[in-house]
Amino acid sequence: MTFRWFGLKDDSVSLRDIRQIPGMTGVVGALFDIPVGEVWPLDKILELKRIVNSEGLELEVIESVNVHEDIKLGEPSRDKYIENYIITIRNLSKAGIKVICYNFMPVFDWLRSDLAMKLEDGSEVLSYDDNVISKVDPVKLVEDMGTNSNGFSLPGWEPYRLKELKDTLEKYKSIDEEKLLENLKYFLEKIIPVCHEEDVKMAIHPDDPPWNLFGLPRIVTSMENLEKLISLVDSPYNGLTLCSGSLGANSKNSIPELIRCFGDRIHFAHIRNIKFVSERSFHEVSHLSRDGSLDLYEILKAYHDIEFKGYVRPDHGRMIWGEKARPGYGLYDRALGATYINGIWEAIEKCKKSEI
Numbered sequence: 001m002t003f004r005w006f007g008l009k010d011d012s013v014s015l016r017d018i019r020q021i022p023g024m025t026g027v028v029g030a031l032f033d034i035p036v037g038e039v040w041p042l043d044k045i046l047e048l049k050r051i052v053n054s055e056g057l058e059l060e061v062i063e064s065v066n067v068h069e070d071i072k073l074g075e076p077s078r079d080k081y082i083e084n085y086i087i088t089i090r091n092l093s094k095a096g097i098k099v100i101c102y103n104f105m106p107v108f109d110w111l112r113s114d115l116a117m118k119l120e121d122g123s124e125v126l127s128y129d130d131n132v133i134s135k136v137d138p139v140k141l142v143e144d145m146g147t148n149s150n151g152f153s154l155p156g157w158e159p160y161r162l163k164e165l166k167d168t169l170e171k172y173k174s175i176d177e178e179k180l181l182e183n184l185k186y187f188l189e190k191i192i193p194v195c196h197e198e199d200v201k202m203a204i205h206p207d208d209p210p211w212n213l214f215g216l217p218r219i220v221t222s223m224e225n226l227e228k229l230i231s232l233v234d235s236p237y238n239g240l241t242l243c244s245g246s247l248g249a250n251s252k253n254s255i256p257e258l259i260r261c262f263g264d265r266i267h268f269a270h271i272r273n274i275k276f277v278s279e280r281s282f283h284e285v286s287h288l289s290r291d292g293s294l295d296l297y298e299i300l301k302a303y304h305d306i307e308f309k310g311y312v313r314p315d316h317g318r319m320i321w322g323e324k325a326r327p328g329y330g331l332y333d334r335a336l337g338a339t340y341i342n343g344i345w346e347a348i349e350k351c352k353k354s355e356i
């Protein structure tokens, strides 16, 4: 059980807080100040690991080593960036990292229309309303996502994405799903043999939400697409981050079914709940099954049935109890989520044992 942590400088949650959550054994971290495309220096990785270990927690998962836009676009400069990515993989391996979470979403990472929608009980959650998104100017949206976040930077909305945004959007006009998948294949064919040598597993994060936005292609959205991508390079090192809230935003995706289908190709489980408002609109909720549209018991039962051995983290939480933190990434509601997950897991385990 792990917890996402944004480092000493940029997180309201301390490692000590995390350590005190029952059952928590590690954090999921990153070097947030290294620009996308550059090599992560070994000494900086080791320093992060030292800080995490000194509080009695493990650092075995990185989220994310972002992929340079030129790799996704298939530009000639991609080889240089892939070379850097490979050196980063080797350095991470030297520091004992086992899983790298990354994504292949063009330009935008996860997207919401509101970072602080108020629920009836006064808690605040992230929400996505397609009516708002379909009318918004993407450049304005990026500016807002980067600034309306309680003073914290938002993962996936780093300032570099703002630079040359219009140009990048223009370049994607010639990239469709097929081309993007080809570019992912090119990338994976170069890095997966290195991952094999270094024993580091790649775990692609699904597109959030799992449909095309602003005319940009998205390819990590459904069972069919996940099947395509794991067969691009058929190796256990080419695996998945199964994010229940991202894939679950499309009601056609059954998360328990996906878990059973992809089994040991899932290296990292992001667990959270969402509530559908309409076909393409939803908001986040607590982890509790009856608060949302996803059944967390069924999801965890599927993980238990496949004898899941990967890493888990409670994903986005609500802002509750007056906490001021990075939207989605406060301490309290994610800690409640972890405890709920642990409770369900214990119950499943004990029920299974008593049946034998």
Ligand code: DNO
Residues within 6 Å of the ligand: 063, 064, 101, 102, 103, 109, 110, 155, 156, 205, 328
């Ligand atoms: C948002 C996160 C994403 C995720 C990346 C993985 O909360 O789930 O930003 O970390 O897409 O590369």
